[in-house]
Amino acid sequence: MHPDTIATNLRASPTPEPLSLVADDVHFAYPDGHVALRGVTLRVARGEKVALVGPNGAGKSTFMLQLNGILEGRGRIEIAGLPVTKRTLPQVRARVGLVFQNPDDQLFSPTVFEDVAFGPLHMGLPADEVRARVDRALDLVSMAAYHDRQPFHLSMGEKKRIAIATVLAMMPEILVLDEPSAGLDPRARRGLIHLLRSLPLTMLVSTHDLAMVRELFDRMVIMDEGRIVADGQTDALLADRALLDAHGLEAP
Amino acid sequence: MASIMHILRASPLELFGLELHIPDGFLNLPVALICWIAAIGLIAFAVRRTQAELGERQIPLMGIMAAFIFAAQMINFPVAGGTSGHLLGGVLAAVTLGPWAGMLVMASVIGVQALLFQDGGLLAMGANILNMGLITALIGFGLYRSVIGQGMPVRLAVVGVAAWISVMGAAFVTSLQLWLSGTARLDVVMPAMLGVHALIGIGEALITVGAVAFISRARPDLVAAEQYTGHTDRGWMIGGALAALAVVILSPLASADPDGLERVAEDLGFLESGQSAPYEIIPDYTLPFLGETPLSTIVAGVIGALIVAVVAVLVARALSSRAAASR
């Protein structure tokens, strides 16, 4: 399939917005008082692939959970022009494809088909549309034969792919992945990198895997202590030893 | 504060929904103590059986599964207009862990809910454990056991029915206990409880069936017949069926014809109305109370509350010992 066809198939909105993600001065503190985000400002253009790196506790996961409203902070967030508010949450969730770090948290149906179909079914789509989307999504992650398999019995690599498929079926505007390559053996990791390269979606990927970052992502954003401390070309940032050191990173 | 706001926004379904944790003050001392005795008896029996069946494995297994039930009760599903359904879990615990381990697991959950979270009283804990943990597990296992040899669709259907009946049974017994304690009028609280829990029971049935379906697909060994080699067929089948029948038959009796039950109670001297001196249903909270009113009345009322659990266990044991003797 030609990448452009995939792209048009995947996008749901008819009039493309230039910016997939707009985050303006986002603040967030957990109920127990811990301040996780101290004014995060980020813009991601359509089709861009951005890596989000930083030490544990920097606020990467917390920020990602702001994007589809699971956590609500202060500040403006817009997904393809749609502001993220309480009222718009159901539509926002169709646009943000959030994949958690642990696929076991994400796969909760007895069969792969049912898990991937959950999103479209919840959206109220007719049965044949649901089936078409599931097929397309599984195709994209190269797991077309897995319809009737049980997610519970799959390997970590397979589960991660299915987890990605579950959000692809909703045709999101932006794919947000939390530590996708964590826990994968080299072969599964290679497969994942290949998959991410092939998907022409806007992507925001949080990861410790700087080798993968160098391979896949032109733009890198470094977060530390709830703030963005660097945002620029991956190669340039990875060459800045002092910067990496200061934020607990090691060049690959 | 959050709880007040929650209550003010709640719908009637939510207010009564699976709110079977009786706080202290709503059961009088005799009822609470009798329920404690029944609960302790069943728990003691369950402890011995699990010791025999599982040995040392039992503690980490049941501890973690108790934590599972607690966590699983957090899993909700939206029903309508802001209300959501939850899982109680008695039937799930019994079908997957066996009746005795299931009962211990549920008892631990309910005990901790009362002790740490004030969800249910301390004096009333015996009744709560009996209603929500022991009776539900017995009904669930009893009914499931009777169809263990059948195909999956039949078993799932029976699990669903058992889950619904377990919720109804718990609501039924709770209403009886409230009435016997003089806290509420039977002809009001019983239909209300049963009516609300008839709907909630459907949610319990669907969640339980979904969970058992998932588990039996991924790990069929955890719900298979081989697990229950220690129990005899007929005892459980008959006991479970009797328990379910008792609930089903007694509920409409109590709710549809409240005058009937109250008239019987009046005839037996339990209730007197229209007298100049107020005759208290429970005149004193001390032992003399048992002597003042006919013992048969008390026994009749208490049996109504405990019949589900006691009958199931007694019949099961009687039949199993007879079956063992005849071999």
Place this chain on the structure above:
Amino acid sequence: MMHTHLLDRYREAQSVIHRLDPRVKVVVTLLFIVSTALLPDGAWFAFALSFILALSCSFLARLGVTFALRRSFVVLPFALAAITAIIAVPGRPLFMWQIGGTTIIGTDAGVVRFLSILARSWLSVQMAIVLTATTNVPDLLHALRHLRVPEVLVAIVGFMLRYLSVLADEAARLLRAREARSALLANRRGGGSPGWRARVAGYMAGQLFLRSYERSDRVYNAMLARGFAGRFLAINPHLMREHDWWALAVTVVALTVVQLAGQGFPPG
């Protein structure tokens, strides 16, 4: 990543109550609840005395007077059931309703019964809250063990509490994952049928069940590897000291006074 604040009912503080032997605290709480249950309807003076007792405990435990008060509004559904006591107890009629063909009569004794139930319930919850707030979990378990609760049950509860936050976190993440995929399109209704939603909730529970079950296998193996052979051994750090006996004695005396007040002594 996320923490469910489930077990934060314990309030760290240095107070007379905190320092009491946990067995004493459990027994005192139970005695108080039983005493409250024994008080007859309408024993307002005795209820007030009990309230003062509960308040003093709350104060002595440095909880702040409003701490326990705030958490006691949990009994609403049963309060609604108890309202029917107003029309259940024979006595002097206060009001009458005609509903359909039946007459509902509310009596003074009924109102007294209802209010007494509320009072007993509220008092019991107060004391229970003081118990939980001043006794941490390991101490509570020790207390249960010493009060002859079977070792098996105490061990099960111990394990349960240990893994409660772990499993609750897993449940919360499952709920989040479902939320993240619960999208709606602007131009159509969705959400699925309640039956489907219930089934999915069941799947989630089933998944959690299997993960928990297999986790218990791993825990059991870890225990075996450390020499577990079926029995738990615990060192008893609790010895009854003088102030524990005093607390017990004071409680018994105070509750006796309450009971006497409830029975109408002194008369008049």
